[in-house]
Amino acid sequence: MLLSLVLFAVGLYGGLVMAPADYQQGDSFRIIYIHVPSAWMSLFVYMVMAISGGIGLIWHMKIAEIVARSSAPIGASFTFIALVTGAIWGKPMWGTWWVWDARLTSELILLFLYLGFIALQSAFEDRRVAARAGAILALVGIVNIPIIHYSVEWWNTLHQGPTVTKFDSPSIHLSMLIPLLIMSLAFTSYYFSVMLTRCRSEILEYEANANWVKELLTTKTASI
Amino acid sequence: MNEFIEMGGYGKFVWSAYAIWLIVMVINYVQPMIREKKTVNELSKRLGLK
Amino acid sequence: MATRFTPFICILKRDLIIACRNRYELINPLLFFIMVIVLFPLAMGTDQTMLRDITAGMIWVTALLASTLSLDAMFRTDFEDGSVEQLTLSNYPLTLLVGAKILAHWLVTGVPLILVSLLVGYILSLSYAALMALFITLLLGTPILSLIGAIAVALTIGLRGGMLLSLLILPLYMPVLIFSMLAVNNANDGLSISAECYFLAGLLVLAITLAPVATAASLRIRLS
Structure with missing residues (x-):
């Protein structure tokens, strides 16, 4: 936790103070430092969940089941x-809170998948x-995620033409990229x-x- | 400092995004700790240690 | 002459006979389908051009909802009287037996739904091309719905609340809906629909190979 706090501090400082304002989007692009890492992590965590679920x-293996659950x-x-940050970012950039952009929509569907998983977990004694x-x-979800992603992308591009492509410029400037990478390390x-905390209590x-x-509890209470 | 808070006119958006992020992250961190404490307490009670 | 497909055919026959004896169970999803179709003009007004634009989408969404509602019946009575348990104990591969049940369910609910959809589409003056596209996509799409739905039904069987079932499967249904609507819209514009149909057929093959296995595994978990 300490490590992630330090990384967060560095990443936030770099992102909020050091990085120059974007020439097109001004300072609003700074939302990127929480928006993009959390979007990456949302996929990464689902993969961890499905793989450890499969292992279980x-x-x-009990521990794999617990990891998936936690x-x-x-x-x-x-x-x-x-x-949420995407919507907040979209408001000044696109003028509305929500556009039926391919990425936003597939992220929303991913949220539904997570919520379904949690609902199913809590339904059993x-x-x-x-x-x-x-x-x-x-596992069913992980088979479906690429399908959903590409179908949504296709649907959107054929339907209403490309909306805003976020990283149109070929490369993002280094002073913006480094805080972003640090932030994603921090998120990880x-x-x-x-x-792990969740696992422990589980x-x-x-x-x-x-x-x-x-035994653990006996020693714990004895030491207090 | 003022400039930093205003974020070139986008302060409202940037800071609300960061605020929501912070709230969710803190809840995520604190909630399992509370839960663990609760379980430990309950278990020690059950074992007659308290 | 008992081959390994004998039990498959036996279960198929049994389920079809049961469905024919329970005629109301057969008719209810169709009634639901027609009623929801009626709701749309009531809600959106009777503007002819606007209605014609959304007819195909309306039919697909309603068919999707109707098949979601009828899914629950796939295993419920068999689970309650213990015949699902008998199936898992039998010598034959459970995957195959489950496949028979899914096929029977599709024949009983999917096929009538397709026919009624075509009728409704015709009455609501869809163009011939759109009608054909609707027919093909429903033909390829509804079995996918039954197959994916079977997994979720097997997972949630015997649990309280039908909401959970819909929560689990609706995100998984979205690609089917997207491809189907793309095909219908293309057909309406006089474009080729083969790409979408290939995609749907690919999804169908994927679902046929994986869904019975997953359903069988879920049933075993639920009964363990």
């Missing part, structure tokens, strides 16, 4: 951030069953630290009756 399904809310919140059912759903480390609930939990 095949080898019956990742879902974090991924959903990254998706949410990407959508038995955690093992929930984890394995969720894993199947995540943030994700892992939050995911495991404690999971193994509430195990002996090691008893």
